Amino acid sequence: MTFRKYLVLAGITVFSTVGDSLLARGMKDVGSISLHNLSGLLLAVLNPWVAAGILLLLAFFACYMSALSWADLTYVLPATSLAYVLVALIGHFRLQEEISPTRWLGIALIAAGVGFVAAGPSVTPSHQRQTSQNTSRDTVSQEVES
Amino acid sequence: MKDLYAWAAIGLIILASTTGNVLLSYSMKRVGDVGELWKRRGVLAVIGRVLATPTFALGLMAMGVAFYSLLFGLSWGNLSLVVPASASLTFVANAVAARIFLHERVGRRRWIAALLVACGVVLMAV
Numbered sequence: 699m700t701f702r703k704y705l706v707l708a709g710i711t712v713f714s715t716v717g718d719s720l721l722a723r724g725m726k727d728v729g730s731i732s733l734h735n736l737s738g739l740l741l742a743v744l745n746p747w748v749a750a751g752i753l754l755l756l757a758f759f760a761c762y763m764s765a766l767s768w769a770d771l772t773y774v775l776p777a778t779s780l781a782y783v784l785v786a787l788i789g790h791f792r793l794q795e796e797i798s799p800t801r802w803l804g805i806a807l808i809a810a811g812v813g814f815v816a817a818g819p820s821v822t823p824s825h826q827r828q829t830s831q832n833t834s835r836d837t838v839s840q841e842v843e844s
Numbered sequence: 845m846k847d848l849y850a851w852a853a854i855g856l857i858i859l860a861s862t863t864g865n866v867l868l869s870y871s872m873k874r875v876g877d878v879g880e881l882w883k884r885r886g887v888l889a890v891i892g893r894v895l896a897t898p899t900f901a902l903g904l905m906a907m908g909v910a911f912y913s914l915l916f917g918l919s920w921g922n923l924s925l926v927v928p929a930s931a932s933l934t935f936v937a938n939a940v941a942a943r944i945f946l947h948e949r950v951g952r953r954r955w956i957a958a959l960l961v962a963c964g965v966v967l968m969a970v
């Protein structure tokens with residue numbers, strides 16, 4: 699794992715968080731869209747907040763696909779969950795929202811989970827992928843030893 | 845009855861997003877390290893090779909199904925039930941699916957992480 703790869707993982711978290719909040723901010727201006735008036739969905743793109751949100755979500759998707767090309771799905775997914783933590787922290791420090799003890803516990807559990815994965819290997823070597831079904835028990839014990 | 849619909853939507857979200865994630869991960873593993881490819885052949889080669897992978901389109905479609913199931917789920921059930929239930933169970937389902945279909949080495953470390961994150965997501969939404 700190089701520094702650049704950690705940057706891509708950080709991009710997944712940041713782009714999805716900021717993109718979602720920009721979309722939410724823009725949809726407040728646009729108002730609710732009914733199933734009978736789907737053209738409203740197309741016009742929503744003209745709102746600058748929505749357009750910026752969509753751009754950031756595209757950047758998120760590019761980072762996510764890039765990460766999946768060199769890391770395991772079970773390695774990348776926990777990184778995406780850091781977005782929940784980021785949303786809560788932005789709400790706390792920028793918007794002075796109160797965070798309940800249960801939510802702090804949730805933040806701690808997610809952070810611990812991400813730390814657990816990040817400290818381990820990022821990708822299953824392809825030669826082990828072929829044989830992993832027969833040797834899965836051995837690889838688990840190998841990992842515990844290492 | 846509304847509860848039943850909400851849980852049906854949650855089940856569909858989990859199924860569709862897990863399918864999507866597995867298909868997208870499988871496609872990108874076949875494409876190979878996009879950073880390397882970008883350096884050697886340029887960004888157009890990366891986009892071309894990704895789009896030429898048939899499972900990539902299938903994965904995108906599955907993610908689309910998951911997104912619309914979420915919208916339907918939200919119209920039947922509470923936000924505080926549908927979002928945490930589907931998000932946390934998706935983490936566990938993905939770990940199982942990655943182990944079975946992608947033959948990823950999901951060691952003790954990653955099982956613990958999937959469970960911690962799943963519990964954390966539930967607590968964040970309470």
